Amino acid sequence: DIQMTQSPSSLSASIGDRVTITCRTSQSISNYLNWYQLKPGKAPRLLIYGASSLESGVPSRFSGSGTGTDFTLTISSLQPEDVATYFCQRSYRTPPYIFGQGTKVQIK
């Protein structure tokens, strides 16, 4: 089975900082990797699909990159509304649909 490792589990950064979250898989999944944002009490939100495609309506400060086994979600300039937990999800050889462990982003 393809293992997924997301890091870090949490981070604190200042407003305006560049934030990077990593997702690694044990086998190549090409570009079949999606990223989601979760806020308490709200519907989860798709941010990035296909490793680097920005979902409609998502601010351009969010970007995704990577292929094969290493993927990155970047927030170019952290904003207060970006406080949330972020999850990666592989969309290769599904079902099952496997998520990363999550990264909680807070403001320093």
Add this chain to the structure above:
Amino acid sequence: QVQLVESGGGAVQPGRSLRLSCVASGFTLSNYVMHWVRLVPGKGLEWVAVISDDGRSKFYGDSVKGRFTISRDNSRNTLSLQMNNLTAEDTAVFYCARTPTNKITVAGARFDYWGQGTAVIVSS
């Protein structure tokens, strides 16, 4: 606009059953594959089950196989999850989510719309 609204959550004792519902609006439910995904406290997101657009194909996560049943009524724009023999490990917020495809086993599947979730607490 696309909306998914879950209901049916609550507190239940171990071994009991619960049925969750998700009402869809703003799109034609019969054109889409639908899922249940849960957010487990302290553990993260876990995919639970998927159902094909016509309801004929269903797949389940290992932790719920044999206990949970996903179903849909496209005429009523409703997705359901029957949960039997609940345990404390099923405590979670349950979300219904849409995949913008009409095939289950397609590479690149993503969850493009989610509901706000319904909380299930299993405790004695």
